[in-house]
Amino acid sequence: MTGFWKRSRLVILLLAAAGLAWxxxxxxxxxxxxxxxxxxxxxxxxxxxxxxKTAPIRIDTFTDFECPACRALYMETLRPVIQNYVxxxxxxxxxxxxxxxxHPYSRKAAYYADAAAAIGKFAPVEQALFTNQPxxxxxxxxxxxxxxxxxxxxxKQVEELASTQIVQEAVQRDxxxxxxxxxxxTPTMYVTHNGKRMPFIGTISYPIFRRYLNALLxx
Amino acid sequence: MTxxxxxxxxxxxxxxGRVALGLVFIFAAYGKLRPIGPAPFTAASFEITGSSxxxxxxxxxxxxxxxxxxxxxxxxxxxxxxxxxxxxxxxLLLSGIALRWAGLITMGLVAVFLTAIVHSYIGxxxxxxxxxxxxxxxxxxxxxxxxxxxxALATGVTIGAFFDTRAKRKPSSEAATAQVEGAVxxxxxx
Numbered sequence: 001m002t003g004f005w006k007r008s009r010l011v012i013l014l015l016a017a018a019g020l021a022w023x024x025x026x027x028x029x030x031x032x033x034x035x036x037x038x039x040x041x042x043x044x045x046x047x048x049x050x051x052x053k054t055a056p057i058r059i060d061t062f063t064d065f066e067c068p069a070c071r072a073l074y075m076e077t078l079r080p081v082i083q084n085y086v087x088x089x090x091x092x093x094x095x096x097x098x099x100x101x102x103h104p105y106s107r108k109a110a111y112y113a114d115a116a117a118a119i120g121k122f123a124p125v126e127q128a129l130f131t132n133q134p135x136x137x138x139x140x141x142x143x144x145x146x147x148x149x150x151x152x153x154x155x156k157q158v159e160e161l162a163s164t165q166i167v168q169e170a171v172q173r174d175x176x177x178x179x180x181x182x183x184x185x186t187p188t189m190y191v192t193h194n195g196k197r198m199p200f201i202g203t204i205s206y207p208i209f210r211r212y213l214n215a216l217l218x219x
Numbered sequence: 220m221t222x223x224x225x226x227x228x229x230x231x232x233x234x235x236g237r238v239a240l241g242l243v244f245i246f247a248a249y250g251k252l253r254p255i256g257p258a259p260f261t262a263a264s265f266e267i268t269g270s271s272x273x274x275x276x277x278x279x280x281x282x283x284x285x286x287x288x289x290x291x292x293x294x295x296x297x298x299x300x301x302x303x304x305x306x307x308x309x310x311l312l313l314s315g316i317a318l319r320w321a322g323l324i325t326m327g328l329v330a331v332f333l334t335a336i337v338h339s340y341i342g343x344x345x346x347x348x349x350x351x352x353x354x355x356x357x358x359x360x361x362x363x364x365x366x367x368x369x370x371a372l373a374t375g376v377t378i379g380a381f382f383d384t385r386a387k388r389k390p391s392s393e394a395a396t397a398q399v400e401g402a403v404x405x406x407x408x409x
Contacts (some may be wrong), residue, residue, distance in 0.1 A: 069345065185345035185357060196256040198278060201357055202285035202346035208277075208294055215277040219270060 039118040044170040047117035048095040050082055055092040057085070057216055060190040062096045062178045065110060065129045066103035066137045070187040073203045074130045080206045085213055095126065096174040098186050105140045108162075110171045112142055115161035116150070117170075124149040125158075194219065226386060233379040237312045240325060240372055244309030250352025251279045251302035275352075276302075282349025286335055304328075312376070319384060322377030329370045336363055 061078065063070035078093065085091035097114065099106035109129055116125035125146060129136070132145045147155055161167050178188070181199075189200045193216045204212075220228075250259075254271035255278055257263035280298035283289065289297065308328070311321040332350065339346055340358050348356045356362070 194256075198255060198353055200281055200285070200347065200353075202344060203287075204281050204284050205291065207291045208280050208284040211295075212277040212281050215274045219274060 039166060041166065041170050041173060044114055044117045044167070045094075045173075047120055047122045048114070050093040050095075050123070051086040051091055052089055053092055055086075055089055056193060057090060057213060058092045058094065058192040060094045060096060060192070062098040062174070062181075062183050062186060062188045064098055064100045064103055064106045064186040065113065066106035066133065067100065067186045068133070069203050071130045071133045073187045073189075074126070077204055077206045077209050079127075081209065081213070084210070090217060091213065095122070096178060097171045098175060098178045098183060098188070099171070100186060103137070105137060105142065107171065108140070109136070109142055110174075111162040111167055112146060112158060114167045114170045115158040115164075116146070118161050118167060119154060119157055121150060121154060121158070191216070229379065230383065233376065233383055234315070236372055236376040236379065237315060237318060237322070240369070240376055241309045241312030241314075243369065244305045244312060244325070246309075247351050248302045248306035248309060250354075251275060251305070253352065255353065278353045279349060282347050282353060285344070285346040285349075286339055287344065288335060288338070318380040319377065322373060322380045325373040326370065326377050329366060329373050333363070333366045333370055336366055 059081070061073070063074065081091060082093060086093050097110040099110045113122060113125050113129060116122050128145050128149045129142070132148075136142050136145050143155065143159065146158060150158060181188075181190070185201055187201075187203065189204075191198045191200065191212075252267055252272065252275055253259065253264045254266060254268070255274055257266075276298050279302065280294050283297050284291075284294045305328075308321060308325060311317060312325065336348065336358050340360075340363060344358070346358055347354070348358050348362045350356065350362065350366070
């Protein structure tokens with residue numbers, strides 16, 4: 001009888017220990033999912049760039065997610081540039097946020113985009129924001145647009161991150177950089193090659209931009 | 220003011236006007252043709268090579284394209300031809316050769332530039348002017364005002380050139396008439 005109780009107590013203790021361990025594991029996983037990942041400004045900035053840093057041409061774009069000309073530049077010019085020049089290592093394309101005060105939802109969109117950058121999802125979010133710009137810029141409802149390209153868990157993370165100081169600081173850092181360069185219009189592009197930097201304001205068609213990039217690469 | 224001094228003043232103003240306009244056009248052409256990178260008016264900025272020219276042409280083409288007024292072939296044509304055309308026009312204005320025609324063409328060209336700038340400004344296009352080559356010079360009220368003053372100057376030069384030519388012809392035609400009259404009076408058969 002004593003032996004039976006001893007064995008039973010041992011089993012109960014083992015079960016309790018296993019239960020506690022399981023509970024701790026589940027709790028940790030749940031906390032990890034709920035806590036936004038810790039990122040630095042440099043990591044966010046890196047996630048907003050396409051291609052390799054060693055590419056011969058660097059393009060810095062200052063855009064506003066709510067500006068129609070920025071949408072046109074992204075859809076008609078930058079996407080083919082990503083496909084034909086960034087993928088082949090010829091261009092390093094860097095996105096900078098420059099939300100203009102005249103657009104009521106552009107800063108909010110920039111926060112979401114930078115939050116997406118923090119979890120490594122900048123490219124799909126940027127594409128979704130520009131592609132669906134007419135919809136969300138009318139209502140200000142950005143999350144349904146993001147839900148098209150993010151999983152529910154990712155969307156939750158992005159929503160949480162968008163209100164964090166680090167993400168808001170990342171956007172403000174881009175704005176300050178643009179202001180220090182004297183930018184007051186979007187889209188503005190800086191094309192750097194061999195240490196020479198050329199500013200371009202407005203949208204440029206891909207056939208012309210392609211020729212320009214080829215002329216630069218021939219230098 | 221006597222008619223002679225008035226005429227002298229008019230000629231001085233015409234020379235000043237055409238030289239100023241000529242320099243503006245030569246500077247505009249230089250801005251579009253000079254190599255990208257070196258600071259303006261340095262020795263390196265005058266070293267125009269085939270490859271530097273192809274890059275500056277394409278850089279200017281980017282500025283022309285941002286106006287959204289021309290198809291790709293039109294943009295390329297303007298980017299390749301306009302700087303040289305401006306240079307030629309500038310030299311004509313500076314030298315005073317064929318001034319009436321140079322003035323008329325300048326007026327037309329500046330009118331086209333002004334229309335393009337006003338069109339993009341009214342349309343809310345936020346673009347570089349590209350008037351004096353590549354660089355961050357957004358289209359603004361100031362660029363419109365500047366091109367309007369160039370148009371006024373070109374109009375003044377053209378009108379002045381036409382007046383000047385007429386004034387030069389007038390004495391010679393009067394002399395010819397006097398010569399004919401003299402010949403008629405000397406002819407005993409008349």
